[in-house]
Amino acid sequence: MVVSRALECNRLNCENKLLREELVKNFKLKEIIGSSGKMMEVFEIIKKVTSTDVTVLIQGESGTGKELAARAIHYNSGRSKGPFIKVNCAAIPEGILESELFGHEKGAFTDASSRKTGRFEAADKGTIFLDEIGDMSLGMQAKILRILQEKEFERVGSSQAIKVDARIIAATNKDLFRAVKEEQFREDLFYRINVVSIKLPPLREKREDIPLLFEHFMHKFNKEFNKTIEHISLEAMELLMKYPWPGNVRELQNVLQRAIILSEGKIITNKDLPFYIQFLDSEIKLETESADFSKSLIETVKDITDEVERQIIFKALKKTNWNRSETAGILKISRKSLFNKMKRFNLIKEEE
Numbered sequence: 001m002v003v004s005r006a007l008e009c010n011r012l013n014c015e016n017k018l019l020r021e022e023l024v025k026n027f028k029l030k031e032i033i034g035s036s037g038k039m040m041e042v043f044e045i046i047k048k049v050t051s052t053d054v055t056v057l058i059q060g061e062s063g064t065g066k067e068l069a070a071r072a073i074h075y076n077s078g079r080s081k082g083p084f085i086k087v088n089c090a091a092i093p094e095g096i097l098e099s100e101l102f103g104h105e106k107g108a109f110t111d112a113s114s115r116k117t118g119r120f121e122a123a124d125k126g127t128i129f130l131d132e133i134g135d136m137s138l139g140m141q142a143k144i145l146r147i148l149q150e151k152e153f154e155r156v157g158s159s160q161a162i163k164v165d166a167r168i169i170a171a172t173n174k175d176l177f178r179a180v181k182e183e184q185f186r187e188d189l190f191y192r193i194n195v196v197s198i199k200l201p202p203l204r205e206k207r208e209d210i211p212l213l214f215e216h217f218m219h220k221f222n223k224e225f226n227k228t229i230e231h232i233s234l235e236a237m238e239l240l241m242k243y244p245w246p247g248n249v250r251e252l253q254n255v256l257q258r259a260i261i262l263s264e265g266k267i268i269t270n271k272d273l274p275f276y277i278q279f280l281d282s283e284i285k286l287e288t289e290s291a292d293f294s295k296s297l298i299e300t301v302k303d304i305t306d307e308v309e310r311q312i313i314f315k316a317l318k319k320t321n322w323n324r325s326e327t328a329g330i331l332k333i334s335r336k337s338l339f340n341k342m343k344r345f346n347l348i349k350e351e352e
């Protein structure tokens with residue numbers, strides 16, 4: 001029974017792995033990695049919308065892969081040979097956004113020395129990606145609404161309507177539903193763009209994807225930086241699994257890039273990770289509660305960072321069993337500087 005159960009288990013594992021590889025292969029081209037339940041749901045929706053032209057709203061925290069998902073939809077759709085035009089609605093100044101999107105005629109305003117085609121026109125037969133749409137002014141929202149309804153617009157300074165055939169994908173890291181309630185976002189526009197919505201989960205809610213993401217970034221950065229990393233230590237992986245990842249996949253990518261550059265062997269270990277991840281277990285808390293405004297900002301911040309520094313050194317000393325050379329080594333400071341800091345922070349061995 002034990003043997004047959006083991007065989008069955010192995011078979012299921014293999015099957016699982018195959019299915020996963022299949023999916024990874026499918027989306028590897030577009031570089032979206034994930035095998036968690038939440039990402040499977042995302043893949044399902046992406047697959048469904050690629051065969052249509054519906055407007056898609058992608059929501060998710062910063063660094064969760066919204067742009068990646070938008071590109072995946074475009075490049076897997078019938079429009080893949082057409083252009084993918086990205087507009088960052090938050091980065092373009094309000095006054096310029098209109099002519100950026102719709103273009104302008106020569107002489108439409110003081111600086112308009114020649115006619116300019118807008119991004120909507122450029123996106124004809126392709127996809128226009130309206131990034132950070134939650135940051136668009138109410139006035140611009142009205143204009144976008146019109147395009148969605150009538151599929152036409154005018155260049156600034158012209159009265160001739162232009163028709164375009166562009167698929168619209170919008171993304172935001174804001175809670176648009178709440179913005180609607182707070183009257184920061186037009187309700188009619190919200191329902192227009194939210195025909196299909198994709199919610200990208202934050203990394204902390206799909207931690208099971210971290211090993212797969214590690215593999216992906218390991219291969220990517222090995223190639224990019226000519227390295228030959230093969231593994232990650234169990235301890236280091238445990239830290240990655242525990243860290244809350246406020247910057248999501250982008251933060252993980254940056255941390256791994258740095259680790260792969262720094263690593264000297266074939267294995268990523270704790271010491272290749274940034275301090276705030278290495279010392280995750282040390283329960284360092286930023287005690288901002290105690291700030292009572294009796295001191296200046298600079299003094300208050302210094303008190304708090306001193307305490308953090310003290311705790312990190314203490315943690316490192318405990319880790320090396322109070323071996324000063326080793327501690328100085330892992331903290332990458334000189335022995336003398338460690339000694340001075342120990343004196344300053346009154347760090348002495350517990351039994352002493």
Ligand SMILES: Nc1ncnc2c1ncn2[C@@H]1O[C@H](COP(=O)(O)OP(=O)(O)OP(=O)(O)O)[C@@H](O)[C@H]1O
Pocket residue numbers: 031032033034060061062063064065066067068069173216249250253
């Ligand atoms: N599932 C994933 N697989 C592989 N790489 C990913 C994944 N999700 C995100 N990334 C990578 O993380 C980085 C951030 O992704 P992206 O720019 O799509 O995020 P975003 O949600 O648009 O972030 P922001 O709100 O800050 O603009 C990119 O380099 C992207 O390639």
Ligand SMILES: [Mg+2]
Pocket residue numbers: 066067131
């Ligand atoms: Mg983005």
